[in-house]
Amino acid sequence: MAERDEGKVADGVGKNEEPESRPERGAGVGGNNGLIVLKDVTKRFAEQVVLDGLSLAIEKGKTTVVIGPSGCGKTVLLKHMILLHRPNGGEIYFKGQRIDDVDDEALNKVRAHFGYLFQEGALFDSLSVAENVMFPVRQHCRITKWSEVEELVKQKLTMVGLNGFQDFYPANLSGGQRKRVALARAIAMGPEVILYDEPTTGLDPIRADIINELILKLEGELGVTSVAVTHDMKSAYKIADRIVMLHHGKIIADGDAEHIRNHPNTIVQQFIKGEVSKKDLEQLRSASAGNSVHHSSEG
């Protein structure tokens, strides 16, 4: 295998700024030298505002976990980091270079530094598991020895506990297995940055913990920068150097696990403890009562 195609991204220009208006800053997570920097990013779908002037700097070599209720825009946020969504306003930087206004070719060079685990896997269903995992390698490297590629595929599949499934097709795998193949594909190129969209959802607790260990291992041994979106607080506490909570398109909590655990905001507390608020509970009860009345009047 030949060398990876190096992107023309200037390192450490340090163009990123720490937004002054950030109220949250957890203890022990220092440095304003973000590898990925989002500045005042706004994203709307039609009338719906999903990201509302959000600013976030992802530190190099750290694992940042994004938490937040379902539908609050975590996936949308993650997709902005590799420009799968384009912001309606604001700026996005990678290694100090602005990437939200560059052309497709430059963007593809930047993207080659990333691995992205899709929430639903997004495996190519016309390709086998092995072909899926080697896809990024085939796209970016000139392959000279197939045995090396096969060895790489085997190694990555072993990491996610799926060695031996090389010739399966995605249709013949379970949901959790697909997710793990997708993870193997995301890490196949040995990317500098890995963006995980709910890496442990849909896995059994033991497998989920193995994935947590894998994320930690990638960070510890290879210095990979990770951003993980998750609902799974156990996983979040385990892997996170820093946790940010997204709510109504803004970051309402930002800090290490300890900071989040003791956060004064009730929304944060309810989320991390998995408690439904009194208001929501009342709404739910009255809604179901209303339904039954409606039903009986019909029948």
Add this chain to the structure above:
Amino acid sequence: MIGVLGSNTVMGVYNAGQFGRFAWRSMAASARSIGMRETYPLIWTQMWIIGVRSVPVMLITGAFVGMTLAYGSYDQLAGMGLEEHLGVLINVSVVKELGPVLAAVMLAGRVGGALTAELGTMKVTEQIDAIESMGTDPVRYIVAPRLLACLLLTPALIVYADLLGIWGGWYMSVVELEINAGAYWSFSAFGIEMWDVVCGLIKGLFFAGAIAVISCYKGFHCREGAHGVGQACTEAFVASFISILMIDFALVVIFKAIYSTFWPVQSLLG
């Protein structure tokens, strides 16, 4: 009311612009990938899917068109005592018009539908996003091989349709309606030129390009869900069908201007 009209116009112009950009990108990517070895297997796979499996359909279409033309026109020509000219009528119609157009319509249904459904599903299941996330241009990886395969194969498929059309015409005229075979062929040879065949094949190239680009575009811009994919397929077929007829008309005018040849059918009938 005016507001709705206005916004529809704006959307129409926007969509046309988007389609134009997509078509341009697809053609540029295809042109570039001709020089790249690693796309050959992709093109080959698509050729297999698009081409080889379409042959039976093409053969059947061609044969029936030829036979129908012969049977339908016989009475009119025989009334004027011109039944021996049947070969010119059939073969010119088949080679210049019906072969390419019907072959293209069949392709739009068979291949265009499959392309849109495939790409639409890839879009909905984020596979296209996945390709992009790995730093690969989805237009180059997905659209270019399909466009090239369509361009390479459609002329070949048209030749098949033409051959079977000619066979069908011959079978009906000579075998069933008992026209003198020698006269049939000599009139045919007199009426058809290499130019007609070339026109048919060039048309085929344009049709193929239109079908591939439209179908891929609709797949790429398909809305979420099974309903979205179904709708995209329908829209792709309708759009392909209309553009086939419009391109056909435009090319007829252009070809006629290029080579102002007489129109044997008109001279025969009129």
